[in-house]
Amino acid sequence: MPSTAAAHSTDLPLVLAGPLLRRLEARRLVLWLVATRALDARLRLAWDDPQRGLVELDLPLDDSRCQRLAIGRHAWLHLIDVPLDEPLPADTFIHYDLHVDEDGQTLTIADWAPHLLYPGQTRPSFVRRGRLDHLLHGSCRKPHHPSQDGLLQADALLAVSREQPAERPALLMLSGDQIYADDVAGPMLVAIHRLIERLGLYGEHLDGATVSTSEALYAHPAGYYRREDLLPAYTANEELRERFFGGVEKPVFTSANAHNHLVTFAEVLAMYLLVWSPVPWRLIDPRLPELPEHLAARYRDEEQVIRAFVADLPQAVRAMAQLPCLMIFDDHDITDDWNLSAHWERVAYGHPFSRRIVGNALLGYLLCQGWGNCPDAFASELPAIRNLLATPDHQQRLGAPAQDAIIGRLLAFSHWHYSLPGQPLLLVLDTRTRRWRSESTLSRPSGLMDWEALCELQHALLDEPAVVIVSPAPVFGVKLIEIVQRLFTWAGQPLLVDAENWMAHRGAAHVMLNIFRHSRTPANYVILSGDVHYSFAYEVHIRHRDSGPRIWQITSSGIKNEFPARLLDWFDRLNRWLYAPHSPLNWFTKRRKMQITPRIPSRSRRGERLWNGAGLGQVRLDERGRPSEIRQLNADGSAPTCFEVTAREELDAPD
Template identity: 25%
Template sequence: MNPPNFSGSLAIPAGSGTLDGMTDIDGRLLLGPLVRYVDCDRATFWVETDRACTVAVQTRADSGETRRVEEPTWGLHGHHYALVAVEGLPADSVVDYTVSIDGDQVWPAAGRRAVVHTQRSDGPITVAFGSCRRGDTYSEEALTRIGADALVGLADRVRDQESSLWPDLLVFLGDQVYADDPSPEIVDRLHARRAAGERVAGARSEEVEDEICDFEEYTWLYQESWGDLRVRELLATVPTCMILDDHDLRDDWNSSADWRAEVTRAPWWEDRVIGAFSSYWVYQHLGNLSPQELEQDEMYAAVRAATSDAEREKLLAEFALRADSEPSSARWSYHRDIGNTRLIMIDSRCSRDLRPERRAMVDDTEWAWVREKALSADTEHVLLGSSLPFLMLPGLHNIEQWNEAVAQGAWGRRAAAVGEKLRIALDLEHWAAFGTSFADMVDLVDELVTGPRAPRSLVWLSGDVHCSYVARAETRVPTSTALYQLTMSPFRNPLDLPIRAVNRLAIRRPVARALERLARRAKVEPVHARWETEAGPWFDNGVMSLTTDSQALHLRVDHAAVADGRQTLRTTAEFDLTPSGARRR
């Protein structure tokens, strides 16, 4: 089968950062369509429009059967959104679709084709994943400064492939936007808006004059991130899962109780929280949910039933502030069953318990949910998505363990104060820095792999650390289940050279052992798990693709580059991941 002639299948040079050449796409469709949830017979489509309207999605299967679903938009802060759920689709099929606004087709453009590939009920799937993608242009200066965009490279590959070769799912593992470090173009817009007096009260603080402060400014980040033609085409074709991380709000978000105590006193904090959570709920979270979950979601029902934008804005503002101050009041975690695989996406940022005597990566309510979803999985493979790696490079794991112990008072009160400051300054806030939660995860693994439905593999998918690696793990329980940490970061935001050197040192055994001895001097108990970094670290922008075959996991590591004037992906390595180790293909 030849690859479909997608909407937007245009050859665009690497330096183009706009929708140049896409003049035949109706301007009423500001963003989208994004294909979000897809299973065997259902699909959801998210759009942002420039006005209140009725959005319709019409599908056509190979059999000729058509379905049409209409949804009125709902408004927030002068923006308009719709999430359209279509049911009754044929399984494992390429289904054509169109998007219309008030009866006029706006996607795909005339003479082009838009399709979605529904899932099969069992069998292997391919998950492409990564994290940390700065919004920016594709000018020569930007390509030199932060490199080629892995998502543009992936879009280029998908456009030329048969649908059977596409990823079944594209997973965004955090930092989809950078509210605290926007692009130069966004900073210019911020300055112009503040100079014109169009700003929330918190934006008057010099501390955040170059940062995103409210819902309107967050919309600029999403327009920049998802508006490029090639990325737009990719997201209109491949289903996506997303989870939040610190830069969605601010660097080091919820790293410690001290961090929260300081930042929550800032005059800009409430506006930032309202903008961050409200926009995340609209642009990312809703699409993570299945049609059935959407029907049961009380906030979604309230927003759709509200009679005015002001009422919706009030509902989401109250929801956002409550979600920040009472993490158990909102759940950002979710799961999807696709083929022979269960993906469990864990909110490892908002749901933390930061009490010094507890320090948990996820609170008791969230952890009970994670356990239930893992232990009830009846699939061959279980993927645990966490924006923060569960298994760090060995040396970094040991230094985070040491830091937590010191901050807890292992070396006295004065050292504890220093340890707390180091925790924030050095970003020592991964699973290793929450020892109780790390131990809980190891216990869950042991319970899962010795249970009656032990999976063939259990894999952590993570990002955040701006380097990529493959680590194989073992626990105290003998098992035939393959245990791996796969970390892919960044999509587009490379690490500074000095920090790359630190990461390279962190995998060296003498360094890791020395730091382990340091942790023992702080009375840190040994963990009941061992792991080795079997490949990496790599530091270039890239994306990983994992295929959950019954015999072995297949992993492809791609990195982005500019070649012949185009942003493309180049395969760095391919592996079969088995219980005994990663074998290069």
């Protein structure tokens, strides 16, 4: 590998992305950033203490506090994980800075990332809240969706609370689809390739593919808008072969938008840099590639949307630099219908090329998302990853056997879930990799968590007074939509409608509902979800149990995505008609023992329960962990939508 000095190029910026503020605890601070070289930096913290006055900490970021991984000739990923001898104060502003020596000067964040500062700031700040009583949450941030970016609402909220630490949210929880690896706009893929070239992100050998190397993939005539022609096929699987989009066979990778599906590890890393920082966009000049006219027209349309997304990036990442951000994957972070069924897994992981595609996205998730959520969980995996990235061949490609071995370990890894201690306890669920697979019919949707994972969840809940659970898919969803998904499953086509929800698998649904009824589990549950591209809030009670527990299902989706408006309107309306309180159809659901009451959006025109609009969810909790306010901060800047308590209206029939 080239030395650090050789890898550094004077015409590149010092830092490409970040710092993003990740896990924050009383005695721990985690930051993520990517630089053009391995940084020798110092972390500076400062706050006002009522007894001691100004408190300042100067912490050298040696190897015990900062791990550095080369991901290319001019790209180094840094995870700053600082244990603290004394606890950080609660509910007060804590200012931080990263000092880097460069050419005899000491540079600060104000020098190399001024877009992360609010007017009047000289360094970023954060607040460690004493209680988890104010949260922002959302999912599904697709860069080329024409809506505005909901993360700008987090930025606006921080801007107006700059002098009020108690008004700062405790956390920004991103509950899935932080990137869309399987649904990429043409201009974004061109930008990804230009950035790979600019930074020298490592290439790789491709086994079982039409092309043998990443460089050959990037140069292939089908590289833009026709990648489905290059994706692996599995001709023995009739269920997958019968899925079509626009007359194109869609085996193994089932996204209807797989025309630009990310394939290589470098593509995944470049995507993260481009959705989390405006800086890489300044290094490249994406140009329209040679395309047929109909695809060129599509490219130009998408380019306008991507330009607007890039223009908003400084505000979006400014919020992520000053607000603790935790994350969990959902399907599009990896690929559509990821692990939907045992049959899908058998097909995808049985082919070396599709296994590599999934594995590259999962490795990218680990380094860019999972590692910052809970660094300790990945201690056993990092040595092999570090060795892989430290030993590219003379053509700057990763070693295929080592890469495949790491992917095999990640596919078997079982600690993607995590928790954040506090009041209330935060539990973030992995609903993608520890699935309850159907043993009778492999093509049926798997349960979102298996028996062992659900037992671990129940154990974690014991004797907690209140809990916030993050489940990427809603536990309590829209019945009609779930019935439509079930009908397609019975017809042998679960992939056509993404038939994955908690109620799709009898065993997983039964155990999850029994956990809520357990006498030693919390009195108050708040479930935060995304995934579905619309937002809603339900209040749930167990029938004939006046003492509780009480459950709130709060769904906010998407940050930059929406459901087809007319279709959702019909689903909402039909769901109210078909599953009215005394409808006999309620007897055929798995939630008969639950009384479910919708909260009505304040801007509902005709009694809609579902709110369709990009934005960010906001939840405030009282001292007992119960929601005192549920809002959707709309991305278009209109007045927030409040989910209001109304006269009780049950959606399930009584026993």
